[in-house]
Amino acid sequence: MKLHALALAAVLALANAPAQASTYAVSYNTISNFGLTFSGPGTLSPFTFSTSVAAQGVLSDTNFGTNDAPAACVGTFCSAFNNSFAAHGSGSDYAYGDALIGSGNVLAGTGSASSIGEISAGPAGFASGSNSMVASFLLxxxxxxxxxxxxxxxxxxxxxxxxxxxxxxxxxxxxGHQVFSWAPDGVTGSGITGGTETSDSHNLNFGIASGVTYNPSAGSFAATTGSLAGGAYTLNISMTNQVTAVPEPETWAMLLVGVGLVALRARRKVQSESI
Incomplete structure (x- = not known):
């Protein structure tokens, strides 16, 4: 009983510890003036969708939407953040994820989308927003x-x-063979296969760790596929912004002590019952 009580106390101490906003992290991106053009006759049938996720401790919130996923929020601080794609700063513990496809009209050059993941967290937290456009087209x-x-x-x-x-x-x-792939990385001519890149202002495919801020100005991006044979194709455009808090060493230690003691008690119980 003493081991069980100690293990339970360790786990409960972790779960009920006072909130410590030890991490603030945010990642967002706004896409605008997205245009798609065919060199010859072509038709496009798009399907767009967005996803938002927020999680902290044992609480989580996940939302899906055709064009606009309702904000995923854990914590009262982010309760009014729906479609708010900007840094909100550290506050009481919260996790916020959101995504929006403002316009899927890429044939007119007016496509737009935004996504964000943001946390101000103690022991752990996660948030993300993502948008996808899956389209079939025929040349x-x-x-x-x-x-x-x-x-x-x-x-x-x-x-x-x-x-x-x-x-x-x-x-x-x-x-199902991939004939074109483009992941802008801030270097013109790099991060692309099956085509030619003519403009690549910033890296849109990477991550940062503690103490780093990535804040470039608005950038322009452009690329063209190589020659495609006539026929049917599938286009997939996707964007994701994600943040994660990493538990402090003392948090991990407390959790491991609790789990270890529970396992030890269970093993002793099995041993005593087998005698």
């Missing part, structure tokens, strides 16, 4: 597809945590 004759958009990314981590941002575009043929 009646050989041709190319060109993409152009603007992006305004931002990331910051203070304390034990990390932040990530991703933005990718891929095209697969009717057999």
């Amino acid at each position: 009646s004759a050989p041709g190319t597809v060109s993409f152009a958009f603007n992006a305004l990314p931002y990331m910051q981590v203070a304390g034990a945590g990390n932040a990530f941002t991703t933005m990718t575009i891929a095209i697969s043929d009717a057999l």
Whole structure:
């Protein structure tokens, strides 16, 4: 009983410890003026969706939406943050994730989307927002597809945590073979296969750790596929912004002590019952 009581006390101490906002992390990106053009006759049938996730301790919130995922929020501080894609700063413990596809009209060059993950956390926390556009298109004759958009990314981590941002575009043929892949990395001509990159202002596919802030100005991005044979294709455009708090060493130690004592008691109980 003493071992069980000690183990339970250790686990409860972890669960009920006073909130310590030891980590603040945020990652967001806003895409605007997204355009897609065909070099010849082409048709596009898109499907767009967004996802938001927030988690802290044993609480979590996940939302899905066709174009606008309702904000995922854990903690009262973020209760009014829906579609608020900016750094809100550290406050009482919270986790906030959100995503929005403002316009899927990429053929008119007016496509737009935003996503964010943000936490101000004690022992642990996680948040993310993501948008995807899955589209089928048909080329009646050989041709190319060109993409152009603007992006305004931002990331910051203070304390034990990390932040990530991703933005990718891929095209697969009717057999599922990927014929084009583009992940802007801030270096023109790099991060692309099956095409040519003409503008790549910033890295949109990387992560940062504690003490780092990534705050570039708005940038422009453009690329064109190589020649594609006539036929059916699938286009996948996706973006994600994610943050994670890393538990402090003393938090891990308390948890391991509790779990270890519970395991020890269970083993002794099994041994006594087998005698």
